[in-house]
Every structure is written in C-alpha cells, then in structure tokens.
Amino acid sequence: MTNKKAVLAARPEGMVKQSDFNISDNEVEEIKEGEILVAIKYLSLDPALRGWMNEGTTYIKGVAIGAVMRCFAVGEVVKSNNDSYKIGDCVSGLLGAQSYAVSDGKGLTKCDLTKGPLTWHLGVLGMPGMTAYFGLLEKGNPQPGETVFVSGAAGIVGSTVGQIAKIKGCKVIGTAGSAAKCKYLVEDCGFDAAINYKEEDVSEALSKHAPDGVHVFYDNVGGPLLDTALLHLGRGARVVICGAISQYNKKPFYGPSNYMKIVTARGYINGIIVFDYISEYPRAIDDISSWLKEGKMKTKEHIVKGIESFPEAITMLFTGKNFGKLLLEV
Amino acid sequence: MTNKKAVLAARPEGMVKQSDFNISDNEVEEIKEGEILVAIKYLSLDPALRGWMNEGTTYIKGVAIGAVMRCFAVGEVVKSNNDSYKIGDCVSGLLGAQSYAVSDGKGLTKCDLTKGPLTWHLGVLGMPGMTAYFGLLEKGNPQPGETVFVSGAAGIVGSTVGQIAKIKGCKVIGTAGSAAKCKYLVEDCGFDAAINYKEEDVSEALSKHAPDGVHVFYDNVGGPLLDTALLHLGRGARVVICGAISQYNKKPFYGPSNYMKIVTARGYINGIIVFDYISEYPRAIDDISSWLKEGKMKTKEHIVKGIESFPEAITMLFTGKNFGKLLLEV
Numbered sequence: 001m002t003n004k005k006a007v008l009a010a011r012p013e014g015m016v017k018q019s020d021f022n023i024s025d026n027e028v029e030e031i032k033e034g035e036i037l038v039a040i041k042y043l044s045l046d047p048a049l050r051g052w053m054n055e056g057t058t059y060i061k062g063v064a065i066g067a068v069m070r071c072f073a074v075g076e077v078v079k080s081n082n083d084s085y086k087i088g089d090c091v092s093g094l095l096g097a098q099s100y101a102v103s104d105g106k107g108l109t110k111c112d113l114t115k116g117p118l119t120w121h122l123g124v125l126g127m128p129g130m131t132a133y134f135g136l137l138e139k140g141n142p143q144p145g146e147t148v149f150v151s152g153a154a155g156i157v158g159s160t161v162g163q164i165a166k167i168k169g170c171k172v173i174g175t176a177g178s179a180a181k182c183k184y185l186v187e188d189c190g191f192d193a194a195i196n197y198k199e200e201d202v203s204e205a206l207s208k209h210a211p212d213g214v215h216v217f218y219d220n221v222g223g224p225l226l227d228t229a230l231l232h233l234g235r236g237a238r239v240v241i242c243g244a245i246s247q248y249n250k251k252p253f254y255g256p257s258n259y260m261k262i263v264t265a266r267g268y269i270n271g272i273i274v275f276d277y278i279s280e281y282p283r284a285i286d287d288i289s290s291w292l293k294e295g296k297m298k299t300k301e302h303i304v305k306g307i308e309s310f311p312e313a314i315t316m317l318f319t320g321k322n323f324g325k326l327l328l329e330v
Numbered sequence: 331m332t333n334k335k336a337v338l339a340a341r342p343e344g345m346v347k348q349s350d351f352n353i354s355d356n357e358v359e360e361i362k363e364g365e366i367l368v369a370i371k372y373l374s375l376d377p378a379l380r381g382w383m384n385e386g387t388t389y390i391k392g393v394a395i396g397a398v399m400r401c402f403a404v405g406e407v408v409k410s411n412n413d414s415y416k417i418g419d420c421v422s423g424l425l426g427a428q429s430y431a432v433s434d435g436k437g438l439t440k441c442d443l444t445k446g447p448l449t450w451h452l453g454v455l456g457m458p459g460m461t462a463y464f465g466l467l468e469k470g471n472p473q474p475g476e477t478v479f480v481s482g483a484a485g486i487v488g489s490t491v492g493q494i495a496k497i498k499g500c501k502v503i504g505t506a507g508s509a510a511k512c513k514y515l516v517e518d519c520g521f522d523a524a525i526n527y528k529e530e531d532v533s534e535a536l537s538k539h540a541p542d543g544v545h546v547f548y549d550n551v552g553g554p555l556l557d558t559a560l561l562h563l564g565r566g567a568r569v570v571i572c573g574a575i576s577q578y579n580k581k582p583f584y585g586p587s588n589y590m591k592i593v594t595a596r597g598y599i600n601g602i603i604v605f606d607y608i609s610e611y612p613r614a615i616d617d618i619s620s621w622l623k624e625g626k627m628k629t630k631e632h633i634v635k636g637i638e639s640f641p642e643a644i645t646m647l648f649t650g651k652n653f654g655k656l657l658l659e660v
Contacts, residue, residue, distance in 0.1 A: 227585070241592065241593050253587040253588075254585065254587065255557070255584065255586045255587035255588070256585045256589060257582055257583040257585035258583075258585070259585060259599070260571060260574060262571065262600065262601055263571050263600070263601025263602070263603060264603065266601075266603065266606065267600070268598045268599060269589070269592060269598060270593070270597070270598040270599075271594075271596075272593070273593060
C-alpha cells in the first residue's frame, strides 16, 4: 500500500507558491498497538494553513520542512489496533495532506453521518462551521434587529456566519469578490445585501445598507476593508476578528489606522479561536445540521481531485478562485 | 474689564504650531439674565485639544476658526444673574482659553475645595483623573496580582492609572520619555518598573518586567508602542485605548499591525470616553481625594503663566516637555 503525500518543501516569503510543496510516496507503515490506519477521503484547504507554513505561530507550531503538510481531513478507518475505533468508522482531524494516516486516535472526531455527508464534516459541520457558530454567537453576541456585517462572506466561514445571523433575526450584509458570489449570498444564503469589494465603494455601500451602523462586524479579511468597517461601527459594536486572509501573504501586515473608532463607538474588538470551544461542538453540530435539514441554511463546496493538486489548490484560497468550501478528493 | 483670549487662527496640518493661535483682547460682555461671569484662574492643557482643532471629530465638534480655543478651566464666579451660582463659587468646565468667561452655568461643575486645591480640579480630580479612574476600573477591570502596563505613564492620566492599579493590588509597569520621569514613577508613584522608551528596548524590558504577560494595557500613546504591547499580552488581556498622543499630529495615523494578537490572547480591545461616566464622577472624586489625603497617591503639576503662553504651552504636550499636569495660570 502506497501513501501519497504533500510535503512542505520551503517556507514561503509572501505569497504561497506551488513550489513550496513536494509530492512524494512512501510505503504505508504497519500500525502498532493502540493505533489505527485511516484511508483519507477528503482534505480541507483552509486559510489557517498559510500560518502553519511559517516557522511558528502563537497558538500552534509551524510544520517542519520535509514533513507532511498539516491539514484537516476526513477518512475511513481501514485497520484498527485501538478499541475506540472499528473498521468502517469515519473520522476527522488533523490527518495531514496524504492518502493514508496512522493515528493513535487522539484528537480525532468520529463523523456522525446522520448529521450530514462526510464532506460537510470538513466544512459547515467542521472547523469552519464551528468557527462561524461560536465566533458569531459567543463573541459577536448578535441581537434580533441588529446589523451584522461579514467580510469574506462567500467563504465557508462567512456564508455560515451570515446565515446564522439571519436565523437569529439580524440584518446581514457581506462582501465578496465577484458578482456571482454576491448573487449567491443574496439569492441562496438570504443576505440582505452583498457588496462586491472589487467593483463597489465599500464605505458608500455600507452607508446605504447600514445607515444606523454595523453592530457586529465579523472579519475574515483584514486590511483596508477592516479600516472601512471601523468607520461604520454603530454604538456598542462588537468586532470579531476571525482572520485576515488579505494579509497572510503580505509584509508588513496591515494595521487598522481607524482602530480608535472602537472607542467612540463604545464597542470592543475581540476574536475567535475555535479550539477553545471543542467541548461545545456537539450542540453547534446539532444546530447547524438541523438548520441545513430544515432548509434554513445552505452550503456550497468546491472540490478538486488528487493529492498532486494540493499545491495548486492552496493558492486558490488566496486568489479567491474557489467558490464554496475548498476540498480535495483524495 | 478686559478679556484676554487665545483664538484658533488656523487648522494645523500635522504638528500644532504656535502660529495656529492668535492672542487678542476684548471688552468683557455684560451678563444677561441667568448668566454668570467667571474670572478664570487656570487653564488645562490636554491632548484632546489637538482633536478639537480639527474640522470635527466623531464625538465633539471642532472649534471654529476665529473662536476662543476650547479648553477646560477653573475660575471664580465674580458676577451672577443665576440662582445656582453665587459670587465666590469656584467652578470648572469648558470655559475656554481666556481670562473671563460668560456662562449660563450649563455643563459647569462646582469645585469642592475640601477635596483638594483648585488646580487639582483640572487634573487628578478633573477630567484626566476621571479618565484614569473609569478607564482603568470600568474598562480594564484589573484584578489583584495582575500586571498593568501604562503608556505615557508620567502624564496625569498615566500616573493616576498606575497609582490606582497599585492601590488595587496590581504589579504596575509604565513608559516615559526621560530618566527623570522614570525615576518619578518608581520613587514617587510606586510603580514596580518604568521603561524609558527613548533609551530602552520596550519589548525586551516588558519580557523582563512582565514575564507572564500584560493583563491590562492602558494606552495613552498609540503608534509602534501599541504594537509592542500587543506582543506581550497575557491570557484574557484587556486593552484600554485612552489616547494616541504619538499620532495626533501625524498622517497617516499608525495602525497596529499586531492587532490579531488580541485574538490569540483571548482578550479584547476597548476604550474610554470619560463623558459617559459624568453621573459617577462624585464617587471617583471621593476615592481619589481620600487616596491623596492618605498619602497613597501623588500628583504633580507643571504650571506656565499668562494667556500669551498658551500657544507655546500646547506644543509642550506633544514634545513631552511638560513634567506633571500642564496648567496655565491666567
């Protein structure tokens, strides 16, 4: 049995390049006592991967040069020396960019396929969905009738945030980088307005769509868009920093010069680290699964094929070429 | 009776200049029904004045060209057609940079001289003291044993913040721009450490003095110092934005590129607008007055003389030439 894998070859300076990865093969190892072998079905391509390619971050170590690239994945247990897992179980976790993973089972989650198909466990029912759910509800505290503004709204986190905010009775505005994505947000996801940041003046559009100001700003993007949003904060606004995808490949990292607007808005800026909520994932999965089944929420996937596509796929995240949760089918 | 006044002559671009003001005289007006005449004793020179010289800000209108410069002042009622005020009352409020002010009494506060001398009512018992008290206690929520870091610590706000934090059982570190100011902070104000930001590497000094991180950062300064402080936040840190004196004369205004550190610190950034606490000033004045009388707190004043010194005095705030609360004796 052969394991095909994407290995980190170089630490990128600036934009991630396909040459930062090598594709290689190795013989699948024999599993030891307590271990399982997982045949990986899908890899998840998330913006967080860019940070993990660096030497180190504040909350998780960087991937070593020559090591399999860290990423979330789902797969099926095909061998087991661990009583907690039996052959045929579907699991998700940081299994890495490869076709087979040996694991001691720690940090893995069993995927309950009654909640949704396997791929959803990497998206709307996985880390991105949990980030949306807990970031919005626990850190943004949206109240019915308030205006929620989401950047990077056509991404899996952004579209989930916006749809949960709608379910909670908020007015929802989002930004995206194409007319098709904006149409999707309004027509499929039920957003009240979508702003194409590449074509429209975001500040003007916010003045129009959020005349009383933004009460919750959920930021996936950072950069000048964050500065613009700060100008439109309403009284008592909560800013939830989730990511800064516009900046992950840039140096210097853009600092928001309008940060003092949080003072006059009498609001606060905080952020979401999803791992803090692991023990509460089950209720979020139950809620989101129900909303999806009831048709109150939609999710969209963009699937590329083969481990050899991994280096190209990761660059798509930062150019906005994907439309829907980006997955790689092994 | 002649009123001498400092009038706004021009809106500064960048650093405030002495030529942005004219000194002129006018005859003191007769007071109408309901009005009082105040003989101003002291003017307060505060960083907020720089913002008021602009066209407008988010929370208060800019001063008109040709108008008396807005500033806090204290004085004595010398004529009264208002039953709420009698001759001899000492009052404080936005009386302006002049020697006599006509007022209808609205927005003025009577100074209780049993709480402290008249000048203190512009400093430690006035707006700066209130800003320190409510910003630290209501927005910073310091707990005993936590580490509080204050920028611009030798200023009236910073030194009051640090001393209140000490009274509340915190470890206190501050920055200032001279050896004499640092000595004052440690020897007179009881700070655990003072960092001369012009001579020392602030990040190295914070690593040494706050090895477990900063739990409350009270920022009066902004700029690169804010970015440095963000790197040293402890778990659950609160950042209280009070001001950004390093940036008020600059364009572009410096944005903190390390803002995402608030996310990994699981903290939040908020700020203080002191006017929100007007109804609660009495308890703050009681507390601070008691601490001063009991010798638990000290305050320092830097007094210049004569309205004609106003244009020069305002520039001192931004070059750090004053040492102690800057006041102008009329």
